[in-house]
Amino acid sequence: MTSKPAGRTILASTIAKPFTEEITKTVESLSYTPKLVGLLANDDPAAAMYASWTGKTCESLGFKYELQKVDKNELEAALIRANKDSETHGIMVYFPVFGDKQDQYLQQLISPEKDVEGLNFMYYHNLYHNVRFLDPPNNEQKSILPCTPLAMVKILEYLGVYNTLLHYGNRLYGKKVLIVNRSEIVGRPLAALLANDGATVYSVDINNIQQYTRGDDLSEQRHKVIELNGDDISIESLAPTCDVIITGVPSENYKFPTEHVSNGAVVINFASAKNFNDDIKQKAGLYVPSIGKVTISMLLRNLLRLIDNKKVREEAK
Amino acid sequence: MTSKPAGRTILASTIAKPFTEEITKTVESLSYTPKLVGLLANDDPAAAMYASWTGKTCESLGFKYELQKVDKNELEAALIRANKDSETHGIMVYFPVFGDKQDQYLQQLISPEKDVEGLNFMYYHNLYHNVRFLDPPNNEQKSILPCTPLAMVKILEYLGVYNTLLHYGNRLYGKKVLIVNRSEIVGRPLAALLANDGATVYSVDINNIQQYTRGDDLSEQRHKVIELNGDDISIESLAPTCDVIITGVPSENYKFPTEHVSNGAVVINFASAKNFNDDIKQKAGLYVPSIGKVTISMLLRNLLRLIDNKKVREEAK
Numbered sequence: 001m002t003s004k005p006a007g008r009t010i011l012a013s014t015i016a017k018p019f020t021e022e023i024t025k026t027v028e029s030l031s032y033t034p035k036l037v038g039l040l041a042n043d044d045p046a047a048a049m050y051a052s053w054t055g056k057t058c059e060s061l062g063f064k065y066e067l068q069k070v071d072k073n074e075l076e077a078a079l080i081r082a083n084k085d086s087e088t089h090g091i092m093v094y095f096p097v098f099g100d101k102q103d104q105y106l107q108q109l110i111s112p113e114k115d116v117e118g119l120n121f122m123y124y125h126n127l128y129h130n131v132r133f134l135d136p137p138n139n140e141q142k143s144i145l146p147c148t149p150l151a152m153v154k155i156l157e158y159l160g161v162y163n164t165l166l167h168y169g170n171r172l173y174g175k176k177v178l179i180v181n182r183s184e185i186v187g188r189p190l191a192a193l194l195a196n197d198g199a200t201v202y203s204v205d206i207n208n209i210q211q212y213t214r215g216d217d218l219s220e221q222r223h224k225v226i227e228l229n230g231d232d233i234s235i236e237s238l239a240p241t242c243d244v245i246i247t248g249v250p251s252e253n254y255k256f257p258t259e260h261v262s263n264g265a266v267v268i269n270f271a272s273a274k275n276f277n278d279d280i281k282q283k284a285g286l287y288v289p290s291i292g293k294v295t296i297s298m299l300l301r302n303l304l305r306l307i308d309n310k311k312v313r314e315e316a317k
Numbered sequence: 318m319t320s321k322p323a324g325r326t327i328l329a330s331t332i333a334k335p336f337t338e339e340i341t342k343t344v345e346s347l348s349y350t351p352k353l354v355g356l357l358a359n360d361d362p363a364a365a366m367y368a369s370w371t372g373k374t375c376e377s378l379g380f381k382y383e384l385q386k387v388d389k390n391e392l393e394a395a396l397i398r399a400n401k402d403s404e405t406h407g408i409m410v411y412f413p414v415f416g417d418k419q420d421q422y423l424q425q426l427i428s429p430e431k432d433v434e435g436l437n438f439m440y441y442h443n444l445y446h447n448v449r450f451l452d453p454p455n456n457e458q459k460s461i462l463p464c465t466p467l468a469m470v471k472i473l474e475y476l477g478v479y480n481t482l483l484h485y486g487n488r489l490y491g492k493k494v495l496i497v498n499r500s501e502i503v504g505r506p507l508a509a510l511l512a513n514d515g516a517t518v519y520s521v522d523i524n525n526i527q528q529y530t531r532g533d534d535l536s537e538q539r540h541k542v543i544e545l546n547g548d549d550i551s552i553e554s555l556a557p558t559c560d561v562i563i564t565g566v567p568s569e570n571y572k573f574p575t576e577h578v579s580n581g582a583v584v585i586n587f588a589s590a591k592n593f594n595d596d597i598k599q600k601a602g603l604y605v606p607s608i609g610k611v612t613i614s615m616l617l618r619n620l621l622r623l624i625d626n627k628k629v630r631e632e633a634k
Contacts, residue, residue: 006487006515006535023334067565160480165603170323174560174581174602198323199579216580217599218323242556243491263533264491282534285491 007285009266015158019297020061026304027062034303035064036090036116041075043159047094054092057296063303072097075106081103083111090116090303113310116303118144127189128197130169130222132312134309141309142266148270149190152246153197159266159286161244170218172199178239180204180256181248186270190246195223202228202238209233215218223229236260244268247275258283270295324581324602329610332475336614337378338465343621344379351620352381353407353433354399358392364411371409374613380620389414392423407433407620428483430627433620435461436502444506447513447539448487458626461619465587466507468611469563470514476583476603478494478561479514487535489516497554497573498565503587507563512540519555526550528590553577561585564592576598587612 027034036058038051051067058065067086075097082091091114094105112120126132126143134141142152145153156162162171177194181187182205191203195212201223203210209228214220239245239260247256248270255277261267264285269275274289281287344351353375355368368384373383383405387395397410408431412420423516436477443449443460444535457550460513462470473479479488494511498504499522508520512529518540520527526545531537556562556577564573565587572594578584591606598604 003534003536006490008483013513031373032442160482163477163602165327165477173323174579217320218580219320243560252396262500264490285480299376 004013004158005281005284007283009281009287009289010159012291015155015288016293016297019154019294019301023297023300023304024061024245028143030307033062033064034089034307035066036092036303037085037088037302038065038067039075039082039093040067040069040284041072041097041152042094042283043076043265044096046092053093054296054299058300061300062247063300076109079106083109083114088114089307090114092117092299099211100249107153112144113306116147118146118150118302122145124189127196128192128222130274135312140312141212142305144183144305145193145298146189147295147298147302148186149193150271150289150298150302152190152268154192154298155268155288155291155294156194156244156266159288161266166198169196170198170199173218175199175244176202176242177244177246178204178235178242179246179248180235180275181271182210182244183248192223193272199244202242204235209235247271248276249273256280268270319627320599322598322601324598324600324604326604326606329472329605329608332472333614334608336611336618340377340614340617340621341455347624348396349580350379350381351406352383352404353409353617353620353625354402354405355382355384356392356399356408356410357384357386357447358389358395358396358414359411361411361413368411371613371616375617378617380494380617383479393426396423396426397620399430400426400574405431409616418486429461430623432461433464433616433623435463435467436617437461441506444513445509445539450604452629457629459622461622462615463502463506464609464612464615464619465503465511467615467619468608469507469585469587471615472585472608472611473511473561477603478583481602483515483628486513487515490515490535492516492561493519493559494561494563495521495552495559496563496565497552497592498588499527499564500565501622503565509540518557521552526552526555564588566590566592 012177019124038054040047040051055067068078082088091110097103107119111145112122125145127145132143134143161175166173172194177199179187179191182203193214195201198218201212203212210229211226211228214223240262244266246268247263250271251275252273254275256275257277258277261283263283266286267280267284268288270291323488350478355371357364357368367563372382374383385395399405402626408427414420426438429439440461449460449461478625483490489511494516496504496508499520508518512518512531515535518529520529528543528545529540531540555577561583563585567588567590569590571592573592575594575596578600580600583603584597584601587603587608
């Protein structure tokens with residue numbers, strides 16, 4: 001089991017490169033420097049580190065980054081100010097702040113026009129309903145996708161899992177994907193997004209396994225969800241049939257069982273924890289151990305998309 | 318079942334185009350017109366038609382084509398003459414001639430240096446043993462691959478089944494392929510070739526089903542064959558697990574059962590008979606109904622490769 005792996009490990013930095021180059025070029029072509037405001041209202045060192053990393057990436061790609069450290073109880077006011085500020089093009093908040101449903105209220109308070117993370121319920125609604133534009137039938141303003149699911153799409157495109165010979169919107173036809181994570185922020189929208197693109201997705205959480213598809217022959221316009229039941233429904237039975245295994249379990253103790261991964265499968269981990277043991281390299285065709293650098297590129301790509309959408313709206317006036 | 322298919326039909330002419338363009342350019346760059354000699358020694362109208370089609374393709378791509386119609390009993394002499402003729406760069410015979418083992422003797426009589434179809438046992442030996450060059454360790458003269466298996470590789474590359482991110486030689490890692498045909502001329506070498514490139518191949522003939530692989534983790538240098546036994550081993554059980562279904566059954570009556578093809582699978586027929594009913598379009602991701610135009614491109618590509626190999630040998634003198 002220690003022979004040279006048949007497959008390859010692909011780093012997020014490699015996948016991100018063409019995007020960061022494209023982003024840098026687009027920023028250079030603007031007549032001003034777009035600004036991202038980050039709002040930090042907790043003492044979490046991980047959040048501070050993420051904020052510092054966002055700042056560095058922003059500056060290296062030509063954006064202005066303004067970190068506002070505020071008290072929890074001032075966050076709402078700071079948010080409303082940033083929404084109104086015409087010099088601020090994108091806003092993000094480092095959660096958790098209160099750690100309860102108030103955080104969701106605050107998240108939704110970010111103007112959709114400045115929501116670089118694509119977390120506004122309007123954007124989620126579009127994602128779930130396979131609606132790709134904000135302004136049908138003109139279709140000039142693209143809906144924003146949440147960064148991590150969007151990063152996953154770009155990664156799967158890079159890895160050749162999307163087949164570009166198939167019609168746009170059907171490019172995952174025939175692909176089976178297992179996703180271990182069904183969070184509202186990543187796992188569930190990701191399952192929907194990949195199913196909307198034609199995949200059969202098995203979505204696993206601690207309670208059950210769900211299947212997301214547009215029907216066997218993609219005859220549906222958007223995915224439907226069914227709950228899989230039965231003694232034979234398990235990671236053990238499904239994983240070996242899957243072309244792609246995606247994990248996002250936020251625990252250092254969790255390891256996906258390598259023995260259930262099919263030889264040559266595409267394996268991607270989006271958790272900050274390491275969800276695979278090293279022996280996965282002996283099994284995977286293509287293994288992407290982390291995706292952060294692609295995700296942050298998507299954040300800045302979204303910011304440029306928000307600017308584009310605004311331009312379309314202004315020109316229509 | 319009559320809704321618009323989610324997948325696409327891809328024509329051989331589309332796939333052949335970049336090859337015919339490349340071939341035409343290479344021929345133009347030569348200081349002489351390469352000549353292919355076709356030897357026709359039967360009265361089969363299909364052979365005459367194939368000969369006429371070869372001639373037209375040759376001329377449209379800039380080659381000279383000389384059809385020699387000879388009596389069965391003069392074929393051997395004609396072949397030996399063509400082998401010796403320095404103006405003849407490639408030779409092919411339209412079989413069957415005697416329809417027995419004498420045909421194989423005649424086929425093997427074609428000089429390997431002029432064997433455009435890649436049917437010499439030396440080339441087959443290299444294919445089976447995953448030996449890609451004629452002159453190790455220099456590796457300047459590429460071994461010739463038989464046209465139809467080679468065409469299949471090029472088709473699978475075009476369709477994105479080969480993953481170019483994987484190391485050369487492993488690019489079918491994780492792919493499962495079913496081949497219905499195990500002829501010595503196409504089916505068996507094709508199974509070996511795809512397994513040598515990393516696939517798990519199920520090779521079906523009327524007697525049994527064999528599996529060709531380089532081991533689950535591609536740890537072997539070349540494929541091994543095992544015979545699959547058991548009540549659960551059948552097209553019905555294996556086809557739904559396969560990414561690619563390839564057929565080559567030379568009978569108008571044979572139809573591959575559509576219901577066992579997995580939705581979104583790649584489906585390719587290399588028989589001149591139509592091995593699929595039209596409902597396959599409702600199931601296949603990418604469907605290639607015939608491959609003749611790619612095969613004939615490979616014939617002429619092989620001719621150019623033979624010329625290249627000869628040049629390398631002459632320069633080494």
